[in-house]
Amino acid sequence: MSKHIRLSAMLLILGCGLISCSKTGGKSSFFDSGASFEKVDIKTIGAENYSQYVEDSDNGLVITKNVDDVMIQAFYMPISYLALREAETNDVNDERYKTAFDELINSNLQYVTLNIVVSSKSDPLKHKIRNLAEIEERIKYYSFDVNNDIKLKEGEVELPCVLHHYERGFGLTNKITLSLAFPKTANEEDKVLIFDDKIFNKGKLKIKFKKEDLNVLLNDQ
């Protein structure tokens, strides 16, 4: 009997230990499986695992920041991930993927998606407006001028936002989504997205993508 109790206690301790280990690991599941990857390569781990890895906020490419009633989320999109989305495939041998990847690599740009959400979960275009004309002003600002208030800082170099696209929600979404592109450099520093929020008056909001999280992606930034 006492032997059984001792065995059960040991199993319980082992179980607790395993749970705590799985919680402390910073990287996503296939990094915890015992195999150690120095680089995340889409060809080694497969497109689905790769997408899962990139989208997992534990891996440092999707970062959220709350300030007061506004939440911003920045997603540093690696070229392979973008190519998968553009080609609408999960097969890295698909010609559409290869074409999309080559085009993106040759563009010499790096891409970030920025989402802006307000805490009331209402349409940010209508959040705390004083009159209806403000909605049009916000649409115009996000469509044409917001790029002037966004930079990507690498070390001491501030890169301008050279392309941006505002995805119109037409009242059907509760977030503002901006697709941003910055010149690609050979710099291997941390990358800090600087967004000077002029609409909700939260000021300069910064989000840091750490170099160790970026460098883990194989030839893919």
Next chain:
Amino acid sequence: MTKGKYLFIAGALVGVFILSFLSFKIYTPKTATIDIKAVFNEFAYKKELEVELNKVKLAKQNVIDSLRIQLENINRSASAKQVVDENLVEYYKIKREEYFTKIEEFEVTNAELAASYDEKILTQMRQYIKDYGEENKYEYIYGDDGNGYISYASVNNDITKDVIKYINNRFGGE
């Protein structure tokens, strides 16, 4: 008394000690104080916007100075003439009006800009202090602004330096 009784009393004392320690740990809220002025003054975003505000003020001051020099020149030209030049006097009046209007306008816009900057700084500062409190499991962080609302706080509970470091890291994108 037997050995067993001694052991029982010792055990009970240890038990009481552990229980009181645990209840102290469980029921005492974790609190701390910060020097709110020091946190504000050392906040990197405050320093950054202060520089920006001074640049704007300086640019506006240059416009004012230039208008003042123009006024002085007109005044000098008018005084040098033997006969009163009505056109010059009229021109002087217009320029003087413009000078005072600009001063008034710049005072208002400077105050509005400073208020807008303060709002941005305080919004972020409040958020990061709140995040610090939550991350470090504080129930209360009291802001001592030197106005006597907090009459005494132990130095051991002063977390000003840690908070300054934390909010500057957060502002930097961490």
